[in-house]
Amino acid sequence: MTDDELQTLIEDATADYALGASDEALAKLARATAAAPASFEAWHALAEVNFSLRRLDAALAAADRAHALRPADLFINTTLSRIWMERGDKARAEHFGAQAKIADWREQLKNPGSSASL
Numbered sequence: 001m002t003d004d005e006l007q008t009l010i011e012d013a014t015a016d017y018a019l020g021a022s023d024e025a026l027a028k029l030a031r032a033t034a035a036a037p038a039s040f041e042a043w044h045a046l047a048e049v050n051f052s053l054r055r056l057d058a059a060l061a062a063a064d065r066a067h068a069l070r071p072a073d074l075f076i077n078t079t080l081s082r083i084w085m086e087r088g089d090k091a092r093a094e095h096f097g098a099q100a101k102i103a104d105w106r107e108q109l110k111n112p113g114s115s116a117s118l
Contacts, residue, residue: 001035009035010045017049025049033065040069040076047079051086059083074103 001009013028026049032042043066050059060083066076077100085093 006032006036006039006042010039010041013049014045017052022049022053033062037065038069040066040073043069044076044079047076047083051079051083056083056087060087072099072103072106074100074107077103 009028009032013025013032016022016028017025026046029042029046029049032039033046036042043062047059047063047066050056050062060080063076063080063083067073067080070076077096081093081096081100084090084096
């Protein structure tokens with residue numbers, strides 16, 4: 001699968017989810033992660049869709065895979081914080097929330113005009 005095909009598959013899955021076709025979205029994201037297990041974007045999308053569907057175990061598994069690929073990423077740390085909060089582990093939620101803030105500050109230092117602020 002080419003990078004463009006992978007990106008299209010992730011975008012199609014996101015659109016499917018937005019239109020209420022959750023099973024189709026999950027199937028496409030499963031294909032994306034199988035075809036490109038090093039795709040941060042595919043794992044993060046899978047984590048977000050599963051989180052939205054309240055499938056917390058699946059969301060956490062996908063988020064952990066994305067985090068392993070980009071541990072300093074603002075968005076995956078935010079996702080992990082939300083998942084852990086929903087699972088009732090405030091300490092882990094706060095840990096990942098703090099990591100997200102650090103990532104945001106790091107980005108602001110690199111790009112002072114950045115608006116990704118939490």
